[in-house]
Amino acid sequence: MARPKASATLSRKEQIVQQAALLFKTNGYNATTMRHLAEQVEMEAASLYNHISSKEEILQHICFSVATDFITHLLKVEKSAQSPAEKIEAIIRFHIHMMLTRFEDVYVSNRDWKHLKEPALSQFLQQRRQYENKMANIIADGINKQQFREVHANLAVLSLLSGVRCVEFWHRNKRGISTQQLTEDLVTLLLKGLKA
Amino acid sequence: MARPKASATLSRKEQIVQQAALLFKTNGYNATTMRHLAEQVEMEAASLYNHISSKEEILQHICFSVATDFITHLLKVEKSAQSPAEKIEAIIRFHIHMMLTRFEDVYVSNRDWKHLKEPALSQFLQQRRQYENKMANIIADGINKQQFREVHANLAVLSLLSGVRCVEFWHRNKRGISTQQLTEDLVTLLLKGLKA
DNA sequence: CCTACCGATCGGTAGG
DNA sequence: CCTACCGATCGGTAGG
Secondary structure, three states, X not given: OOOOOOOOOOOHHHHHHHHHHHHHHHHOOOOOOHHHHHXXXXXXXXXXXXXXXXXXXXXXXXXXXXXXXXXHHHHHXXXXXXXXXXXXXXXXXXXXXXXXXXXXXXXXXXXHHHXXXXXXXXHHHHHHHHHHHHHHHHHHHHHHOOOEOOOOHHHHHHHHHHHHOHHHHHHHOOOOOOHHHHHHHHHHHHHHOOEO | OOOOOOOOOOXXXXXXXXXXXXXXXXXXXXXXXXXXXXHHOOOOHHHHOOOOOOHHHHHHHHHHHHHHHHHHHHHHHHHOOOOHHHHHHHHXXXXXXXHHHOHHHHXXXXXXXXXXXXXXXXXXXXXXXXXXXXXXXXXXXXHHOOOEOOOOHHXXXXXXXXXXXXXXHHHHOOOOOOHHHHHHHHHHHHHHOOEO
């Protein structure tokens, strides 16, 4: 019954979730088997169920952990006194930061959320919709204040969130560039475009 | 032995591949079963194998058909007398056009190519790498000619290809905007950025 | 945390 | 194009 104390080492459950994220990222949710996961954490497949209740529970853990981080940050930005342009830049920088520091989790959350079952699926989609709407509001505000171009605000949101995901591909073929330059170049490309 | 003539109606094999693309898009490659596909084209699962040799052959069909279209277009652009800026814009417009006209195929190709088996997998990756390299060369040329900002050319490629994929999300929640406005706004966002 | 095992389902084949 | 079926493998459970 005793809860494991917070410590530098991961609990068995956290180890399982972390390894699962790695396997999901590499092979996809469906193609990852509980037997393969068990092998990675060095136990039998049946033993996994002493730590987690189902394969999908692991996926939920990953998806909602990432979603919570993004929402928490967005709420903080929303309340700040920054201009729309500063807010959007802060959001973009946070996305890049998340992609760089929690790569597997973000990757899996982005691609495999479709395998969530109800009611988790609807909850996840609702959170994402709210997130996109809040971003769209900031952009609409920025358009009003003539800080942004007159584009469809919802499209701009999708375009930014999509563009930020290029870090996924980047990670794949590590080319000679520091994370600092990656971040600055990407922020420039998304906010000011490629054209000089 | 007789090849089916080109006609307005699809051959049985083409019907199967088209339906498969729709199912792959909706449920993913692994989660799509041959039995479900058979149901959609109104035959028994075993009968599918009179038209195709394996589930993966269908995926190959989709992925390489899309890849060929993109490569063919890129080679045409490469040979043209356009400036780097014009070339990149033409490429972006073609990507948007493909996303709008062959949505399922492009979507599946983008996400499910990982399930290709060797040697198809390596061939696909090689084609993509060549595509990205050719685009990077055009961008590097544009940077030299001061048409583009001084950013990492390979990152710019990934950022553009990633940004263009927002049409995937767009399709999901059809909001009130014409494909013309979608195209123009997206081209603006990718080439000139959000900031006014 | 393990052994033993189950019901379901999968992609694909044999043979017509 | 179908009936009948197979070997493999899956997520998960029982019982210790």
